Amino acid sequence: MPKKITKPGDRRTSIDRRVVRTRKSLQDALISLIHKREYDTISVDDICKAADVGRSTFYTHYAGKDELKRSGLEILHKELRERQHLAQKTETRGFNFTLALFEHAKERIDHFRALAGNRGGAIARSEIQNILTKLVRSELTRRPDETQTDAFQREATIQFTVGALQSLLRWWLENGAKQSPQEIDDAFQRLIGNGVAPK
Amino acid sequence: MPKKITKPGDRRTSIDRRVVRTRKSLQDALISLIHKREYDTISVDDICKAADVGRSTFYTHYAGKDELKRSGLEILHKELRERQHLAQKTETRGFNFTLALFEHAKERIDHFRALAGNRGGAIARSEIQNILTKLVRSELTRRPDETQTDAFQREATIQFTVGALQSLLRWWLENGAKQSPQEIDDAFQRLIGNGVAPK
DNA sequence: TTCATTTCTGGACACTATGTCTATTTTCAG
DNA sequence: CTGAAAATAGACATAGTGTCCAGAAATGAA
Numbered sequence: 079m080p081k082k083i084t085k086p087g088d089r090r091t092s093i094d095r096r097v098v099r100t101r102k103s104l105q106d107a108l109i110s111l112i113h114k115r116e117y118d119t120i121s122v123d124d125i126c127k128a129a130d131v132g133r134s135t136f137y138t139h140y141a142g143k144d145e146l147k148r149s150g151l152e153i154l155h156k157e158l159r160e161r162q163h164l165a166q167k168t169e170t171r172g173f174n175f176t177l178a179l180f181e182h183a184k185e186r187i188d189h190f191r192a193l194a195g196n197r198g199g200a201i202a203r204s205e206i207q208n209i210l211t212k213l214v215r216s217e218l219t220r221r222p223d224e225t226q227t228d229a230f231q232r233e234a235t236i237q238f239t240v241g242a243l244q245s246l247l248r249w250w251l252e253n254g255a256k257q258s259p260q261e262i263d264d265a266f267q268r269l270i271g272n273g274v275a276p277k
Numbered sequence: 278m279p280k281k282i283t284k285p286g287d288r289r290t291s292i293d294r295r296v297v298r299t300r301k302s303l304q305d306a307l308i309s310l311i312h313k314r315e316y317d318t319i320s321v322d323d324i325c326k327a328a329d330v331g332r333s334t335f336y337t338h339y340a341g342k343d344e345l346k347r348s349g350l351e352i353l354h355k356e357l358r359e360r361q362h363l364a365q366k367t368e369t370r371g372f373n374f375t376l377a378l379f380e381h382a383k384e385r386i387d388h389f390r391a392l393a394g395n396r397g398g399a400i401a402r403s404e405i406q407n408i409l410t411k412l413v414r415s416e417l418t419r420r421p422d423e424t425q426t427d428a429f430q431r432e433a434t435i436q437f438t439v440g441a442l443q444s445l446l447r448w449w450l451e452n453g454a455k456q457s458p459q460e461i462d463d464a465f466q467r468l469i470g471n472g473v474a475p476k
Numbered sequence: 477t478t479c480a481t482t483t484c485t486g487g488a489c490a491c492t493a494t495g496t497c498t499a500t501t502t503t504c505a506g
Numbered sequence: 507c508t509g510a511a512a513a514t515a516g517a518c519a520t521a522g523t524g525t526c527c528a529g530a531a532a533t534g535a536a
């Protein structure tokens with residue numbers, strides 16, 4: 079076989095243990111640092127020191143801090159999709175992926191809080207928002223004879239739902255996820271299904 | 278990391294024209310820059326050049342970029358509270374501040390989009406979230422005999438509502454606020470009042 | 477085991493940004 | 507007009523970024 083230029087940052091599934099080990103160290107280091115300080119105040123050098131990895135090595139794997147963080151989210155997303163896939167076999171009514179979401183979030187709460195919490199910042203949130211938007215959109219199917227007003231209503235409904243869900247999720251996690259996934263999901267289903275009656 | 282607190286116009290609420298002029302220039306410069314690039318990529322120097330203000334002057338007014346941004350939000354908040362105060366005199370059912378919110382946002386759309394949009398980032402959002410949370414909380418009054426479960430339900434409802442509202446607002450603004458404030462508010466009131474029926 | 481290949485490494489480099497300080501000039505209010 | 511306040515350029519120390527290299531170390535395969 080002729081040579082293959084395999085740069086560390088390549089898409090190719092890494093066989094080399096060193097690569098796996100290095101990346102995992104960096105992932106973990108970032109997570110643990112985010113628990114201690116504001117994301118913006120963490121430097122690449124800090125991460126490398128915490129991970130015990132050379133700074134030049136960092137850059138052969140990730141373009142910067144943000145990419146490292148994104149890669150952490152990809153892992154969560156992948157896990158969630160698998161979970162959702164299982165969940166969809168059972169239920170068919172309403173937003174049936176949300177219970178799986180809350181369960182998943184609770185299991186990986188440290189990971190989630192670090193990446194999606196208040197301190198986590200914008201990158202993670204918009205990424206999570208993308209994920210949730212896809213899921214919600216697939217629940218609200220489009221009528222073939224959709225008018226422009228319908229389109230507006232539908233999109234508004236999607237944005238409304240995603241915002242509500244994400245907000246509830248974040249609040250629950252930030253307060254230590256004291257309630258069970260079932261409880262928080264019940265609350266969500268009730269609110270999204272029946273609406274809110276003020277006063 | 279700023280350490281020294283220095284506010285030139287502290288003693289009397291800025292009488293000096295120079296102070297007012299400088300601050301306004303910096304505010305405007307930031308807003309216009311945020312429209313062009315990512316917030317993080319904007320340096321204090323960039324802002325100063327755009328505002329035609331010396332960099333050393335900048336630091337006599339603000340501790341850094343973030344504080345400049347926050348001060349911009351304070352202005353919006355103040356205006357919104359005044360508006361809300363007027364709106365509450367003509368009391369209707371439900372969340373009666375939201376129409377005022379949408380109207381206000383549309384009028385100051387450039388300001389809002391820059392500070393609250395996707396590119397705006399985390400500072401603005403959490404600030405706006407605080408504002409909305411206060412408003413929503415005041416709508417959902419607490420029963421005197423509230424149980425622990427009630428408290429959970431109430432807080433969940435608040436977080437749900439704020440998230441939905443903020444998400445809808447952001448989406449509307451980011452897409453150019455094509456619909457009228459009345460339309461978007463109707464959509465919100467309908468969704469929050471009646472819930473969402475998927476499929 | 478040996479060995480070619482890949483990865484990791486520290487240190488050097490050029491670069492951009494931050495925040496503070498000072499001496500000087502400009503602008504303001506009274 | 508005048509003293510006080512504000513704005514300024516430029517210098518400074520510090521810190522972070524991203525790239526590059528040559529050598530050391532680990533790895534998978536033979």
